Amino acid sequence: MISSPPVAPPEPPDAPDLPVRPKKQRTASLVLYIGLVLLALWVVRDFIAVVAWAGVIAIALWPVLRKVEGNRWFTGRTTLIAAVLTLLIALLVVLPVGIGIAQALREAHDMNEWFKTVQENGIPLPDFVQHLPFGVQQISGWWQANLAQPLRGSAAMKGLHSPTVMTLGRHFGARAVHAVMVFAFVLVTLFVIFQAGPRLSGSLLKAMRRGFGDDGAQLLQRMAAAVRGTVSGLVVVGLGEGALMGAAYFVTGLPHVALLGFVTAIAAMLPFCAPITFGIAALWLLSQGSVAAAIGLVVFGSVVVFVAEHFVRPVLIGNSTRLPFLLVLFGILGGAETFGLLGIFIGPALMTVLMVLWTDLVQ
Structure with a gap:
């Protein structure tokens, strides 16, 4: 009796396609979330700078x-x-x-x-x-020919009423209103x-830990410390420059020394x-005939700014x-060039x- 060949056992049915579907769903969800986030950022694109400025100030004052x-007197009074x-x-x-x-x-x-x-x-x-010391005749001749005469009918006076000047004035007004609204x-x-x-x-630290682990949370804290240190460095150096230049204004005999020193301190909080x-103060001194005082003010101010911007401020930060x-130094200058004032x-x-x-790479 011839035995029949053994029958191969039936192949097991294909495994259900359960793991594939969740993977596709996760991918689709990720794409959807990214798209929604990008859409939301596009909607609020005009307010991103507002949030960034508020974030910088909040980090500095945190x-x-x-x-x-x-303080026990302010416990629970968050709104106040x-x-x-x-x-x-x-x-x-x-x-x-x-x-x-x-x-x-x-x-x-x-x-x-x-003006009249x-x-x-x-x-x-x-x-x-x-x-x-030189060029007196040339400068005097040009001045007498162009500025010493009545300027009512001159091209410069006519230019003040030109459409270009009016357009610039309206543009400046619009920018001022925009700045007030942003503030x-x-x-x-x-x-x-x-x-x-x-x-x-x-919540921010929890989100960073969940998404990137403890390293992400530490990185966020170090970035906040960098912003806080930058603000502190800008303020300290600005006040120092304002005090030194205020003393120089007093020595050179400029009026409104306190106001000029305060304005210089505010301006010095921004690089350069x-x-x-x-420079404007030196021009005023020059117009009053104080040539030596104007030159001395420019030289002293240039030295103060050079030392403060290239040595003191980077060291503090x-x-x-x-x-x-x-x-x-590269972060401040490159950030300002790339992102403007906020880039500082x-x-x-x-x-x-x-x-x-870099530290994680080499360790």
Whole structure:
């Protein structure tokens, strides 16, 4: 009897396609989430800078906020603390601007009278021109031919009423209104951040730990420290430059020394903006015939700015952020060039990320 060949056992049915479907769903969900986030960022694109500025200010003042919250007199009064801190920030910006506008309005009458005199009689040759070591005849001849004559019918006066000047004036007004609106939104955002307080910081750290582990949370803290150190360095150096230049203004005999020193301190908090203030002051001294005082002011101010911007400020920021000197300097200058004024604070934070990645790579 011939035995039949053994029958092969039936192949097991294909495994259910259960793991594939969740993977596809996760991929689709990820794409959907990314798309929604990008869409949301596009919708609020005009307010990203507002949130960034509010974040920088909040990070800089966060230790103050925590210290005030720890006081038993302010326990549980989060809204009051947020309102007071926001009001102080508003006054810190509004008061200098208001003082400057008030001073400009006081000088407006004299400026108007000078403008009328220039139209009728021209601009007289400054006394310091006669004391220049060279070029006296050339400068005097050009001045007499172009500026010493009545300027009512000159091309310069006609140009003041040209459509281009009017357009520039309207553009400046629109930019000023836009700046006021941005500042108002920054204050509102800052109030909300202060009011959220520890809940917001705790949520951010929790999200970083969940997404990137403990290293991500530490990186976030170091980036915040970099921003805080940058703000501290800018403020300290700005106040120092303002004090030194205020003393120079007093020595050279400039009027309104306190106001000029304060304006210089505010300008010096921004990299390489202090020369604008002492440059204008030097021009005023030059117009009054004080050539030596003007030259001395420019030389002294240039030395102060050079030392402060290239040595003192990077060292202060580097010590608080544990960044090398060059990384701080490149972060400030490169950030300002790439992102504008906000980049002054973003640059050192990005350099902190670079330093952390390099440290993890070599260790």
